[in-house]
Amino acid sequence: MNRWVDAARPRTLPLAVGSILLGNFLAYASGKFDFLIAILATLTTLLLQILSNFANDLGDFSNGVDNVDRKVALRSVQTGKISQQEMRTAVLWTAVLSFIAGVSLLYFGLKNASIEIWGTFLGLGLAAIAAAIAYTVGKRPYGYMGLGDLSVFLFFGLIGTVGTYYLQTYHVNYAIFLPASGCGLLSVAVLNLNNLRDIENDIKTGKNSIPVRIGKTFGFYYQKALYLIAIACFYAYPLVAGIKIGINQQLLLVGVYPIIQLFRELHPGMTSEQIDPYLKKTALRTLFLILVFGGIQILTSH
Numbered sequence: 500m501n502r503w504v505d506a507a508r509p510r511t512l513p514l515a516v517g518s519i520l521l522g523n524f525l526a527y528a529s530g531k532f533d534f535l536i537a538i539l540a541t542l543t544t545l546l547l548q549i550l551s552n553f554a555n556d557l558g559d560f561s562n563g564v565d566n567v568d569r570k571v572a573l574r575s576v577q578t579g580k581i582s583q584q585e586m587r588t589a590v591l592w593t594a595v596l597s598f599i600a601g602v603s604l605l606y607f608g609l610k611n612a613s614i615e616i617w618g619t620f621l622g623l624g625l626a627a628i629a630a631a632i633a634y635t636v637g638k639r640p641y642g643y644m645g646l647g648d649l650s651v652f653l654f655f656g657l658i659g660t661v662g663t664y665y666l667q668t669y670h671v672n673y674a675i676f677l678p679a680s681g682c683g684l685l686s687v688a689v690l691n692l693n694n695l696r697d698i699e700n701d702i703k704t705g706k707n708s709i710p711v712r713i714g715k716t717f718g719f720y721y722q723k724a725l726y727l728i729a730i731a732c733f734y735a736y737p738l739v740a741g742i743k744i745g746i747n748q749q750l751l752l753v754g755v756y757p758i759i760q761l762f763r764e765l766h767p768g769m770t771s772e773q774i775d776p777y778l779k780k781t782a783l784r785t786l787f788l789i790l791v792f793g794g795i796q797i798l799t800s801h
Contacts, residue, residue, distance in 0.1 A: 503589070506575040508552045514689055514782035515548035516541050517789050518659025518682045524793025525660070525675050526667030528800040533667060539604040540663050543624075546597040547654075551631035553593055555642075557586040558635025562643070562704070590636075594628050601627075608666035623662065627654055643706045647694075648687045656683015674740035678792060681732035685758070685785040688725040689778055691718065696774040716767040726762045730755050733792055737799075747795045754791030757784040 523537045560576040561583065575581040581589075601624040609617055630650050634642040641647065660679035665671055694701065694708035695718050701711050710718030733755070737748050761781060765774075 502575055502580040506553060506556055506581055506586070506589075507549045510779045510782060511552060511689075512545060512548055513786045514686060515544050515655065517686065517786050518655050518679065519544050519663050520786075520793060521678055521682050521789050522660040522663025522675075523667065524789070524796055525672075525678070526664050528793075528796035529668055529672070530800070531668045533608075536604065536608045536666050537663075539600060539607060540666065543597060543600040543604050544659065546593060546600050547627055547631050550590065550593040550597050550628065551634060553586060553590045554632045555635045556581075557583065557590060558637075558640055558642075562635065562640070562706075590632065594632065597628055597631075598624070604666070612669075620662070620666075623658060627658070630654060642708070645707050645709050645712050647690055648709055651686050651690050652680075652683040655686040656680060672740070674736060677732045677736045677739055681729040682785070682789060684725045684729035684732065685781065685788070688722060688729070689781050689785070691722050691725065692774055692778050692781060695719065695722065696771045696778070699771070719765060719767045722765060723762050726758055730758060733788070742799055745799070747799045750795055751792060754788035758788060 519537075519540045523532065523540070526532050556576050576583055576586050602621075605617065605620050605624070609620060630641075634640060634647060634650065641650065657676065657679050660682055661671060661675060664675055691709060694710045695715065697706075698708070698710045698715055698718065701708055709721060713721065733751060734748075736742075737744055742748070758781075761777065761784065765777060
């Protein structure tokens with residue numbers, strides 16, 4: 500069982516639920532919240548993240564990216580702990596479970612919705628499953644073309660947050676696109692750190708991630724820009740939403756400061772081994788920021 504737990508990459512899971520938590524916090528602050536929808540949305544997202552991790556493990560090995568030159572964060576198929584056939588089966592069943600969880604979420608969340616809304620959400624769900632697999636699996640995986648950042652921003656930022664908010668409230672408050680974007684940018688920051696860590700091996704194997712395309716130094720500049728713009732998005736939300744600026748908004752610094760520390764610590768001279776711990780740090784600090792932000796929204800709504 501431990502080999503499957505390792506393959507699921509537990510340290511990526513807290514970040515996966517970040518956008519779902521954010522959407523639920525914002526919905527609760529608006530006065531509408533259903534606990535069952537929150538649970539099903541969280542379950543669906545966790546399954547999608549595990550599916551992505553399994554598919555990434557399989558795809559990177561099949562495409563030669565996970566080879567003997569990879570020394571940090573070794574993968575399960577690469578090390579032989581899980582065979583390719585076992586992982587293919589796991590990808591299939593996790594995709595099925597993700598679909599079942601997603602349909603269950605839509606059944607309870609869209610009871611009174613039109614067929615058009617149903618079709619839109621079902622399409623987004625199927626797209627999320629396809630995106631999780633196609634990131635590194637197939638003849639032309641989009642993750643090898645530097646498009647992973649866009650996918651992560653959309654699914655773990657905008658779609659996760661706004662979609663959850665809609666399922667809870669049946670409407671869209673366009674101001675929430677700001678914190679949704681902040682969440683998405685911080686999710687991209689975790690992916691970018693992953694790509695910075697693996698840049699040398701990715702160059703050799705033809706995986707053209709953003710850092711490979713722009714170079715390691717500019718990859719770190721990009722990383723810091725992601726942090727700064729994400730923070731600006733969270734701070735801009737009350738201004739756009741028409742929420743009075745007060746002590747509660749000032750408390751956001753409690754959640755922002757740990758991200759600022761990451762900004763100060765990261766630099767282009769870091770080795771792969773030095774970069775690796777910052778994936779977990781960024782994921783957990785993003786989740787902490789979302790918890791602080793969500794708590795503030797609930798406090799200011801009462």
